[in-house]
Amino acid sequence: MDFKSLFSPIMIGNLQIENRIVMAPMGIGAYNDDESVADDYIHFVKARAGDTGVIITTGSRVSEKYGKFKVIGCYDDRFIPGLNKLVKAVHEKGSKIFLQMICLGGADPEDPYVPSAAVPMYQEEWEGPVRPKELTASQIEEIIEEFVQAAGRAGQAGFDGVELAGAEDFLVSAFMCPCLNRRTDEYGGSFEKRMRFPEKIVRGIKRAVGDGFPVGFKFNAFYDLPDGIDFELGVKIAQKMADAGAAYIHEWSFARLDRPMSMFKYPPMPNLYQPRNTTIPIAHNLKKNISNIPVIASGGILKPDEADSIISEGKADMVAVGRSFIADHLWAFRSRRGLRIRPCIRCHVCHHEVAVVGEIVACSVNPDVLVKNEPLKTDTPKKVMVVGAGPGGITAALTASVRGHKVSLYEKGGSIGGMLIPGSAPDFKYEFSDLLEYFRKEVNSSGIELFKNRNVAPDFVREKDPDTLIVATGAVPLLMDIPHIERANVVDAVDALNNEDDYRGKKIVIIGGGDVGCETALLLSRKGNDVSIVEMLDGLMKNEEIKNNTTVLEKMLKDDGVDYYLNSRVESIGEVHIRIKDGNNNITELQADIVVLAAGYTAISNEVNALLESCKDSHALGDCVVPGRLRQAVSEGYRIGSLV
DSSP: OOOOTTOOOOEEEEEEEEEEEEOOOOOSSSBOOTEEEEEEEEHHHHTSSOOOOOESOOOEEESSSSOOOSSSSSSSGHHHHHHHHHHHHHHHHEEEEEEEHHHHHHHHSSSSSSSSOOOOHHHHOOSSSOOEOOHHHHHHHHHHHHHHHHHHHHHTTTTTEEEEEEEETSHHHHHHHHTOOOOOOOTTSSSHHHTHHHHHHHHHHHHHHTSSOOOEEEEEEEEETTTTHHHHHHHHHHHHHHHHHHSSEEEEEEEOTTTTTGSSSOSOOOOOSSSSSSTTTHHHHHHHHOOOOOOOOOOSSOOHHHHHHHHHHHHSSEEEEOHHHOOOHHHHHHHHHHHOOOOOHHHHHHHIIIIIISSSOOOOOOTTTTTOOOOOOOOOOOEEEOOOOOOHHHHHHHHHHHHHOOEHHHHHSSSSOTTHHTOOOTTTTTTTHHHHHHHHHHHTSSOOOOEESSOOOHHHHHOOOSSSEEOOOOOOOOOOOOOOSSTTTTEEEHHHTTGGGGGGEEEEEEEEEEEHHHHHHHHHHHTEEEEEEESSSSSSTTOOOOOOHHHHHHHHHHHOOEEEEHHHHHHHEOEEEEEEEEOOOOOEEEOOOOEOSOOEEOOOOHHHHHHTTTSSSSOOOOTTTTTOOOOHHHHHHHHHHHHH
């Protein structure tokens, strides 16, 4: 497919960029204690260079004195060799690379410095270990000089340019925002004074490093705060920075962090239940009003055809792609050639692992994000039998096949995909059907011999006599001790999702308020049913860790009128009703034409063990071992497929 707009060249200042793809700045949790560039980060970036026009690095802090949170450093000459190693890795592949420069400011939980401390949001709601500290005018001048010196180091390290980070709740962002800058000196008050800090940084860099060294500017072009930054002020800020010498504008959206980013008015990282391309209205507003420098759009841009349209329709000049590069490091390469792309499902696992857990980045669909352990061809090809064609089994089969083994894949049902089949039924899980299609096409185009509608027993395994057996047969619904649960009007959530069109105008009760139960409830409600959820815990999706997802889904349920009963257990199931008891022993009777079980799954250990015993070299993975998430199944499938 020919994406002429996406793959057309563009100028950033005096620098020609081969196409309009920007790899967005992403922190992946790979940091050295001394803040030099980690080898893991270099692996990550290098794997994504080549057909990518520009790579913008994760934030590199310019000040050792103002802020303590460790990221990548650029505040001392000792960082230049490591930064140069990163630059060389990217230049060897043919891409340009910009160093993003940050001063964390209020975003630093350990040592926050801000323009104004007398801000209600800081005084009343700050949850960090220390209160934000207001900068003096001399400290501000010191930080400006630190930005200038850091840009000089970037030039010495060979970077093609730098990006000044004025987004999120970083220091530069706070100076520009009326809500957060209450100063009355030369750095606050009027628009001109609020802009003095970022303007002096850009002008200082241009004087020190030269006009030929591009300085990009990323900022909250919409900042959803009382007296924040609206569309009009966003344009005014962008034009001011363009006049100061900024080489491009990179838009972002932000709000108070008393809620997940997915709940912002324009979510900068939309989750799996939200549409893509969520901040394009912000980019388009800038593009309509800023004509002398490029505008970079962001906000859940996943698909090359949509990226191409954003540019061809004049909504932006370039597109920043983030999570899609985590899901498939060859996103730009495959886009240019019209090849199959492993889709990002926007599950927020990557963000959660880095920002919440504090680990290196992980991905539900990409088991080797750093691209360090690609499977090697085997010298001793084997006959490998894989039983179960869910995501884990498919991944194991594909990995073993790439290694050169002769792989046969057996599925008891008529379609492959396992739990992705019901999981992709809700049309509000936008990319799950893409992932299901991706897995199916990968199998069809491989050398794997696929057998469907085949229930594999131990005797059959012994008859086929594989060298290696991989069991990925999945789990079964957890049996619940409820009187009359065997009634004909009781169905499992998988059956309900797979046969969603069979339910219209019914009274439906979902037993279980985890993510599966909630997704099933919302889907059936949107099919015209009256749906309620009964949950034993004191909240929906209580055990789900990623609040960027659960908060959105819970709001969708509320907006759709789905009722739920918390701290409640089902006492019995009747023909047209169920009885539930809450924590105070109050009994409630709910009408129920259909009862849907969504209380979880369990492995059938005896069946799995019997299969494992039928082959000397055997492995089990995924839900048939311990019911888990997509990420665990794919990761285990890749690991075992790489070992056989």
